[in-house]
Amino acid sequence: MTQAIQRRGGPLQGVRVVELTKVWAGPYTGKLLAFLGAEVIRIESEKSLDVTRVYGVDDINNAPGFKSVNPQKLSVQIDMKSEAGIDLILKLLRESDILIENLRPGAVKRLGLGYDAVKAVKPDIVYTSMGMYGNEGPLSYQTGYAPCFAALSGLSSLVGYEGQPPAGMNVRYADSTFGAAAAFATMAALFHRRRTGEGQYVDVSAVESMSSMIGDSLMDYTLNGAVQPCDGNRNPDMAPHGVYPCLDDEWVCIAVNDDRRWQALARIMTPSGLENDSRFNRLADRKQNEKALNELISRWASTQNAQTLASELQALGIAASKSQSSVDLVADGQLWAREFYREVAYSDGSSGTIVGPGWKMSRNADITSGAPRLGEHNAYILGDVLGLSPEEQQQLCSAGVTR
Structure with a gap:
């Protein structure tokens, strides 16, 4: 049996x-x-x-x-x-x-x-x-x-x-x-x-x-003959969308999916009026000027603590996280919980x-x-x-x- x-x-x-x-x-x-x-x-x-x-x-x-x-x-x-x-x-x-x-x-x-x-x-x-x-x-x-x-x-x-x-x-x-x-x-x-x-x-x-x-890339080639090149961390529907250097050789991940969150990020970056910069007002504008946008964020983030910055951005409703090493992942209390x-x-x-x-x-x-x-x-x-x-x-x- x-x-x-x-x-x-x-x-x-x-x-x-x-x-x-x-x-x-x-x-x-x-x-x-x-x-x-x-x-x-x-x-x-x-x-x-x-x-x-x-x-x-x-x-x-x-x-x-x-x-x-x-x-x-x-x-x-x-x-x-x-x-x-x-x-x-x-x-x-x-x-x-x-x-x-x-x-x-x-x-x-x-x-x-x-x-x-x-x-x-x-x-x-x-x-x-x-x-x-x-x-x-x-x-x-x-x-x-x-x-x-x-x-x-x-x-x-x-x-x-x-x-x-x-x-x-x-x-x-x-x-x-x-x-x-x-x-x-x-x-x-x-x-x-x-x-x-x-x-x-x-x-x-x-x-x-x-x-x-990668269905979108395959369909773009099938229908339009377009071959998508490497583009680092860029995302067609978000800007900024990347990983940026911070203090002590650490990095922070930031992804902004709408104009309202961009405004919140711009205000915390430079209270002097970056949120009114016409190069970045809308997603289409930010995508067109993405290289300049990433350079601005990289310079600003390089003066910040990665974990502190990620927490501040999360509190504003912005998707952000410290880029974690293996040690960070194993020590993450949320993952254990x-x-x-x-x-x-x-x-x-x-x-x-x-x-x-x-x-x-x-x-x-x-x-x-x-x-x-x-x-x-x-x-x-x-x-x-x-x-x-x-x-x-x-x-x-x-x-x-x-x-």
Whole structure:
């Protein structure tokens, strides 16, 4: 008999997810579902360790990269290159609701875990496949990592200072955006199943996920042939909109989205009448004279304390914030108060802090466990979930199937 799924509350309580994922984007999808209350099971093995478990570390169970993207998950060791291992995975999928995979194109089919094979044992499975170009089309055979996603989508070409060549996008933005898109699509398919009883095959493209972030630029090129150059921190609907140097090598972010707030900013900058300067009265005027505007604000801000200035501007209803370092972020009392950071426990008795969910809900899921040790939950998954006796588990381990 299958044991009831471990329950932690949250909207996905009672949902079981199986992960056949590597590196960051796929595991990030599972992480978001785990934060919503799902029981998320990673399939791992000694023969095929995730690069985040081994890169630059001596202890595969204490790898920062792995621990950051796999909290609140379970780990079971199953060799996917063995026939007995594939049989175990199919049995596990029969007891599951969702499969997430981001292996190399065609890998799951070659293993015998393609959608048709999984659907045969679990007709209503939600099967989410994540690839650089998805699973259809002339480029679907290609694989890649986050820098490829950002570059091929066109996003990296927009990231850079005005008048300079592109500087490229932070590597993690692409993985987390792709992972979040896959989680959203998975949720939509799960809700469809709850209404209709039908499972779905969800095909998610990393490049398409990233290009959806710059839809306005893509449409401008498609309709008008316009290629948008790098423009630093400028925003077509705001001025000023930028990051400005302050005292002690700190910076402040300021964004003004209407003329009333510009007037408030102008009065605090120079009581001598900058708010009446015709170059900056309206948004169109400020955009036309944006270089001069930014120079004025930079000179003024350079005499100010970043945190004090941000607080003063916020009190006037102006969007502003000190540009925060990693230390600033970890020390931010508001983030702690909102439970953005969570304390979790590890099976060795230690504890640590993780970045929690970016949301607050009326039915939050408990988040108490850190990333699992390799095979930490073998006994629960092989025994309680799949119903294998201790003797059968030992035989599989001795044969290398569950190592």
